[in-house]
Amino acid sequence: MSRQLRQRLGFTLLSLTTLTVVLPILLLVGYIVVQGAPAISGEFIVAMPRDGMRAGGLWPAIVGTVLLTLGTAIFAVPVGVAVAIYLAEYARDNLFTRLIRLAIINLAGVPSVVYGLFGLGLFVIFLQFGASILAGSLTLAIMTLPIIISTAEEALSAVPRSFRIVSFSLGGTKWQTVRRVVLPQALPGILTGVILGLERAAGETAPILFTVAAFFLPRLPHSIFDQTMALPYHLFVISTQVPGMPVHIQYGTALVLLIFVLSMNVLAAVMRSRFRAKRQW
Amino acid sequence: MDTRSKFELQNVSYIYEDGVQALYDVNLCIYPNQITAVFGPAGGGKSTLLRLLNRLNELIPGRRLEGRVLLDGEDIYAPGMDVHALRRRVGMVFATPVPLPMSIRQNLTYGPELAGVRNRARLDELVESSLQAAALWGEVKDRLDEPAAALSGGQQQRLCLARTLALEPEVILLDEPTSGLDPISTAKVEASLQELKQNYTLVVVPHSVQQAARVADHAVFILQGELVEEGMGGQLFTKPQNQRTEDYITGRFG
Amino acid sequence: MWFEPLTEQQATLNVTMSSNPRNQTTILERLIERFIRVTGILVILFLALIFLFLLREGGATFFEVTLRNLLQTRWYPNEGHFGLLPLILGSLMVTLGAAVVSLPLGLLTAVFIAEVAPRWVREILKPFIEVLAGIPSVVLGFLGMLVVSPLIREYMGAPTGLTALSGSLMLGYMALPTIISVAEDALDAVPKSYRDAALALGATHWQTIWRVTVPAARSGILTAMMLGVGRAIGETMAVMMVTGNAARMPLTLGSFLMPVRTMTATIAAEMGEVAQGGAHYHVLFAIGLVLFFVTFIINLIAAWTIFRQGKRYGRLLS
Numbered sequence: 001m002s003r004q005l006r007q008r009l010g011f012t013l014l015s016l017t018t019l020t021v022v023l024p025i026l027l028l029v030g031y032i033v034v035q036g037a038p039a040i041s042g043e044f045i046v047a048m049p050r051d052g053m054r055a056g057g058l059w060p061a062i063v064g065t066v067l068l069t070l071g072t073a074i075f076a077v078p079v080g081v082a083v084a085i086y087l088a089e090y091a092r093d094n095l096f097t098r099l100i101r102l103a104i105i106n107l108a109g110v111p112s113v114v115y116g117l118f119g120l121g122l123f124v125i126f127l128q129f130g131a132s133i134l135a136g137s138l139t140l141a142i143m144t145l146p147i148i149i150s151t152a153e154e155a156l157s158a159v160p161r162s163f164r165i166v167s168f169s170l171g172g173t174k175w176q177t178v179r180r181v182v183l184p185q186a187l188p189g190i191l192t193g194v195i196l197g198l199e200r201a202a203g204e205t206a207p208i209l210f211t212v213a214a215f216f217l218p219r220l221p222h223s224i225f226d227q228t229m230a231l232p233y234h235l236f237v238i239s240t241q242v243p244g245m246p247v248h249i250q251y252g253t254a255l256v257l258l259i260f261v262l263s264m265n266v267l268a269a270v271m272r273s274r275f276r277a278k279r280q281w
Numbered sequence: 282m283d284t285r286s287k288f289e290l291q292n293v294s295y296i297y298e299d300g301v302q303a304l305y306d307v308n309l310c311i312y313p314n315q316i317t318a319v320f321g322p323a324g325g326g327k328s329t330l331l332r333l334l335n336r337l338n339e340l341i342p343g344r345r346l347e348g349r350v351l352l353d354g355e356d357i358y359a360p361g362m363d364v365h366a367l368r369r370r371v372g373m374v375f376a377t378p379v380p381l382p383m384s385i386r387q388n389l390t391y392g393p394e395l396a397g398v399r400n401r402a403r404l405d406e407l408v409e410s411s412l413q414a415a416a417l418w419g420e421v422k423d424r425l426d427e428p429a430a431a432l433s434g435g436q437q438q439r440l441c442l443a444r445t446l447a448l449e450p451e452v453i454l455l456d457e458p459t460s461g462l463d464p465i466s467t468a469k470v471e472a473s474l475q476e477l478k479q480n481y482t483l484v485v486v487p488h489s490v491q492q493a494a495r496v497a498d499h500a501v502f503i504l505q506g507e508l509v510e511e512g513m514g515g516q517l518f519t520k521p522q523n524q525r526t527e528d529y530i531t532g533r534f535g
Numbered sequence: 536m537w538f539e540p541l542t543e544q545q546a547t548l549n550v551t552m553s554s555n556p557r558n559q560t561t562i563l564e565r566l567i568e569r570f571i572r573v574t575g576i577l578v579i580l581f582l583a584l585i586f587l588f589l590l591r592e593g594g595a596t597f598f599e600v601t602l603r604n605l606l607q608t609r610w611y612p613n614e615g616h617f618g619l620l621p622l623i624l625g626s627l628m629v630t631l632g633a634a635v636v637s638l639p640l641g642l643l644t645a646v647f648i649a650e651v652a653p654r655w656v657r658e659i660l661k662p663f664i665e666v667l668a669g670i671p672s673v674v675l676g677f678l679g680m681l682v683v684s685p686l687i688r689e690y691m692g693a694p695t696g697l698t699a700l701s702g703s704l705m706l707g708y709m710a711l712p713t714i715i716s717v718a719e720d721a722l723d724a725v726p727k728s729y730r731d732a733a734l735a736l737g738a739t740h741w742q743t744i745w746r747v748t749v750p751a752a753r754s755g756i757l758t759a760m761m762l763g764v765g766r767a768i769g770e771t772m773a774v775m776m777v778t779g780n781a782a783r784m785p786l787t788l789g790s791f792l793m794p795v796r797t798m799t800a801t802i803a804a805e806m807g808e809v810a811q812g813g814a815h816y817h818v819l820f821a822i823g824l825v826l827f828f829v830t831f832i833i834n835l836i837a838a839w840t841i842f843r844q845g846k847r848y849g850r851l852l853s
Contacts, residue, residue, distance in 0.1 A: 003739050003741075003742070004739070006739075006741060007739045007740060007741035007742075010741045011651055011741070013643070014643055014644075014646060014647040014651055015647065015651075017639075017640055017643040017644055017647065018643070018644045018647045018648070018652075018660070020640060021640055021641075021644050021708075021711060021715075022660070022663060024708070025667055025670075025708065028678045028682060029670075031678070031682060032674070032678065079574055079577060082570065082571050082574040083574045083575055083577070083578055085571055086571045086572060086574060086575045087575070090568070090571060090572060091575065096575070097575075098842065099579055100575045100578055100579060101838070101842075102835075102838050103578045103579045103581075103582045104578055105834050105837065105838045105841075106582055106830075106831055106834045106835070106838075107578065107581060107582055107585075108834075109762070109765050109766075109769070109830045109831070109833065109834040109837075110585060110769070110827060110830060111768070111769025111770070111771065111799060111826050111827075111830060112672075112769065112770075112771055113769070113771040113799045113802050113803050113823070113826075114585070114589070114769070114802075114823045114826050114827050115585075116802075116803070116806075117588075117589065117592075117802065117806070117819070117820060117823040118584070118585045118588055118589065120806070121588035121589070121591065121592050121820070122584065122588050125811070126588070142581050145578065145581070149578070173564060174568075175564045175567055175568055176564075196669075199669055200669075202671075203669070203670075203671025203672070203673070203674075204671065204672075205671070205672070205673045205771070205772045206771040206772060206799075206803055209803055209806070209807065210806050210807065232671055232673045232772075233673075235673050235674070235677060236673050236676075236677075236772060236776070239677050239680060239681070239776070240680075240776060247681075250677070250681075254674050254677050254678075257671060257673075257674060258670070258671075258674055261669055261670070261671055262666060262669055262670075264669075265665060265666055265669045269662055269665070
């Protein structure tokens with residue numbers, strides 16, 4: 001076989017393989033859209049559920065997911081960005097720093113259900129928060145930390161070193177330099193990372209299984225110590241544990257969750273390209 | 282100690298962490314209101330020496346300084362020294378102009394604001410006077426709030442000079458300030474230097490021997506970390522005492 | 536990182552610029568810097584906490600359940616059978632299947648994106664992979680249950696379609712984005728000069744890819760695969776919804792068409808019904824401990840590979 005022919009075949013193989021990856025996902029997502037769209041209506045989104053979840057709306061689940069996402073952000077963003085600033089601007093290349101990076105990589109690899117166990121053991125039981133928005137948010141926050149730290153650190157390190165040197169030569173201290181030059185320039189990148197991290201947190205089920213999620217709550221949560229419904233958990237239960245659940249409601253729920261999560265993806269991507277266009281370096 | 286000097290280096294040696302030595306026992310006086318040109322072949326230690334004068338060498342840890350560096354008689358490496366205040370007194374212009382990613386005005390007020398200047402009027406005053414001194418005021422006075430990155434190379438370099446001037450320093454260090462510039466911009470910068478020396482002390486690392494000959498009141502030849510020869514006026518270039526100096530100036534090595 | 540932290544000392548010189556509201560700034564600055572430094576320790580602390588809590592609740596297992604019990608082949612907690620083998624084997628099997636699906640597909644797709652695809656295709660594919668990464672596992676489990684499993688039942692003769700194979704397929708697709716993006720980064724990082732040199736010697740593009748570029752990126756690709764497998768082992772919802780959750784011993788190839796139960800699904804399914812402090816409760820935590828260790832080892836190896844190359848994390852963690 002000639003080399004050219006082999007190459008042509010090889011490229012075709014690669015394209016087919018990629019298609020095998022792309023096509024099923026497109027089809028499956030499309031299927032959800034097609035099956036779930038009929039269920040979507042104003043009522044579906046903002047009404048409370050009725051008839052054991054078999055009718056009515058998803059409002060408490062949506063609210064719950066929003067609250068958990070916010071809670072995750074409140075805990076994970078300050079700590080995550082601070083660690084990123086430490087790693088990018090202050091840390092020296094020593095054992096301690098390597099340990100931190102090792103810990104981050106490992107936190108990223110811990111299975112989500114193990115986070116659920118951890119959250120149960122520490123926040124629900126030991127600290128006695130009970131199954132609550134507080135416990136769930138804290139658990140999700142620790143899970144989200146690695147993503148935020150790594151993307152924030154990349155964003156900070158991407159700011160040219162020369163800016164820092166100039167700031168120092170003008171009499172700036174390290175913190176002044178970070179606050180006035182580095183951080184503002186890195187902010188779009190950091191924000192993108194935060195959004196992607198929160199997107200993960202919003203879609204996760206296992207960490208909230210034991211720490212916050214409830215299936216049938218006839219009212220919205222009043223405080224952070226309340227349990228709440230949440231979209232991913234809701235989808236799980238209605239598709240596996242509720243007999244007689246209308247199929248289109250299941251697909252509708254899946255679609256709502258998908259839209260919620262993927263719109264964050266789109267937001268992050270848009271931010272990223274706008275930032276790239278506006279950059280002054 | 283030489284009481285007439287602005288800066289004085291006494292037995293200064295500078296050693297990298299792997300043992301390589303950048304400067305060997307340098308003794309040098311830098312006199313006020315003069316242009317001191319520190320020239321020599323690449324890698325010889327000129328830029329290192331320059332950065333010792335505003336402690337910018339500390340950005341890279343692990344290196345050792347021996348000897349003393351005195352500014353107005355005080356050791357700038359003494360433990361009680363405020364390094365940030367020092368850098369406001371001893372400003373620096375780098376070889377590649379680096380405008381901060383902000384507007385022209387913000388570039389200029391950056392240093393003063395960090396130092397605590399809040400008064401709007403005072404800041405505007407500093408903006409105008411520094412741009413005038415850097416011969417840039419006329420060209421940018423109508424677009425102070427536009428991004429500094431939009432300026433041309435020569436303009437950016439003059440902006441960097443103005444940025445340093447806005448801090449009202451006493452000494453200005455210039456590391457190959459015209460290396461990326463065309464001859465016209467270069468001439469403008471060299472002319473500015475002559476004006477500036479009336480109010481400031483200038484230490485320049487020129488990017489060529491010719492530039493050193495053009496601008497220097499006090500010329501210093503550094504070769505492989507050693508101060509080989511120095512002289513006032515054009516004396517070094519017309520009648521060098523040391524053979525190595527003559528070889529370098531006449532181009533036998535470079 | 537760039538420099539030594541500089542100490543803030545009182546000025547003994549006359550400061551030319553106005554003097555010092557900076558005294559107050561300095562104190563605030565010092566507090567902020569202290570806070571920032573402390574957060575680094577927090578990360579290590581969290582990891583240690585996870586380990587500690589798993590140990591605390593899971594360690595009690597060894598006082599309540601005999602080793603013989605744990606190593607038997609029946610997992611039936613209601614009758615005191617805590618055999619972990621079916622669960623471990625279940626996880627292994629599904630992960631193996633997922634690896635068979637995702638490793639080749641992932642590598643080939645990464646090669647396609649990084650080396651072969653024209654620019655406009657890349658611009659579409661890369662965001663697409665990110666979108667794929669964003670699909671929640673419960674949604675993939677849902678699709679697996681309602682769409683993929685019936686297909687497997689129809690065309691492969693499995694009784695319910697809730698099989699290890701279904702789990703492997705869904706898991707494989709979940710691990711794909713990780714493998715693809717990390718491998719793609721590794722391929723991108725190969726210096727252009729390598730490719731140019733090969734082409735200059737008369738190699739075709741195809742030959743260059745497989746004889747020069749991919750081998751040059753092999754440690755990054757290996758890392759990608761390890762991380763993908765790590766992801767697969769730790770996945771919960773997708774497998775729980777499609778593997779049938781029967782704690783059998785999957786010992787033959789044919790077991791792929793039978794239901795199976797993974798460690799992760801066991802924890803998720805049973806934790807809600809378990810009495811706190813009982814043996815069952817402790818065993819579930821012990822399973823969590825096992826999972827923690829396994830992923831810890833995998834990540835340790837992956838991290839070591841990354842450190843050796845002197846990089847940070849690239850897109851590993853997203």
